[in-house]
Amino acid sequence: MTRQRQLIYNIIRAAPEHRTAEEIYDLARSEMPSLARGTVYRNLGVLVRDGRIRKLEMADAPARYDRERRPHPHLVCEKCGRVTDLIMPEGLLDPLTAGLAVTGYDLKLYHVCPACRG
Amino acid sequence: MTRQRQLIYNIIRAAPEHRTAEEIYDLARSEMPSLARGTVYRNLGVLVRDGRIRKLEMADAPARYDRERRPHPHLVCEKCGRVTDLIMPEGLLDPLTAGLAVTGYDLKLYHVCPACRG
DNA sequence: TTTGATGCAAACTTTTTGCAGCTAC
DNA sequence: GTAGCTGCAAAAAGTTTGCATCAAA
Numbered sequence: 001m002t003r004q005r006q007l008i009y010n011i012i013r014a015a016p017e018h019r020t021a022e023e024i025y026d027l028a029r030s031e032m033p034s035l036a037r038g039t040v041y042r043n044l045g046v047l048v049r050d051g052r053i054r055k056l057e058m059a060d061a062p063a064r065y066d067r068e069r070r071p072h073p074h075l076v077c078e079k080c081g082r083v084t085d086l087i088m089p090e091g092l093l094d095p096l097t098a099g100l101a102v103t104g105y106d107l108k109l110y111h112v113c114p115a116c117r118g
Numbered sequence: 119m120t121r122q123r124q125l126i127y128n129i130i131r132a133a134p135e136h137r138t139a140e141e142i143y144d145l146a147r148s149e150m151p152s153l154a155r156g157t158v159y160r161n162l163g164v165l166v167r168d169g170r171i172r173k174l175e176m177a178d179a180p181a182r183y184d185r186e187r188r189p190h191p192h193l194v195c196e197k198c199g200r201v202t203d204l205i206m207p208e209g210l211l212d213p214l215t216a217g218l219a220v221t222g223y224d225l226k227l228y229h230v231c232p233a234c235r236g
Numbered sequence: 237t238t239t240g241a242t243g244c245a246a247a248c249t250t251t252t253t254g255c256a257g258c259t260a261c
Numbered sequence: 262g263t264a265g266c267t268g269c270a271a272a273a274a275g276t277t278t279g280c281a282t283c284a285a286a
Contacts, residue, residue: 003170004241058175109211181251
């Protein structure tokens with residue numbers, strides 16, 4: 001755990017936001033200006049591989065990172081891209097996964113957030 | 119509807135495969151070698167905007183295109199990326215969407231397809 | 237002390253775009 | 262005839278990587 005990795009990890013753990021690599025890079029650089037963008041991407045990769053954070057692939061937008069490691073659905077604003085966590089009701093997907101050897105899921109619900117509704 | 123657009127649309131409609139832009143480009147070029155990659159992307163964009171096909175954003179991989187326009191879940195192979203359509207059981211997501219003004223969803227189930235299981 | 241991480245910069249992949257000429261309607 | 266489309270090529274956006282140096286265990 002280098003200072004860089006620790007810093008990036010702390011930024012993600014500190015808030016429920018689902019930030020992009022670029023946002024994390026900017027935040028991290030305000031604390032460690034010498035930090036390289038490549039280091040951010042490399043460490044995000046490591047943290048995801050180690051299961052400490054989760055990567056969220058977004059439609060037509062850069063990926064976002066989630067401090068919550070347990071699988072859960074997301075609510076995504078169509079306009080601004082803001083993401084919030086949802087709670088998965090027990091057994092919700094069972095009718096779909098029956099008979100399939102499903103290893104994971106990705107469920108996004110889209111809406112327009114209050115801020116974007118204006 | 120130019121010949122190029124028609125060709126691209128036909129390729130998508132002809133098979134249940136969920137192809138990438140590059141695959142569509144290659145297939146189209148075997149019939150119209152002068153076709154430009156930019157034209158493929160532009161027309162895929164138009165066809166999606168017109169609601170004739172659907173764009174599927176994939177994790178760490180190029181987008182794929184789906185001839186089926188009605189919303190439905192997808193089963194995605196973690197190894198090869200192959201995508202197949204699933205049928206959404208009536209009201210499955212209701213417990214999640216209750217109270218939210220949800221405009222759409224994206225549901226992917228991951229597995230390892232028979233071919234990749236070897 | 238040595239394994240792995242860093243900063244930098246260049247490269248890569250996927251997708252978008254500006255432009256001059258062409259085509260479907 | 263003209264609005265919209267094409268091919269081409271360059272550029273954008275997001276991410277990855279090679280390399281020489283540096284730092285953590």
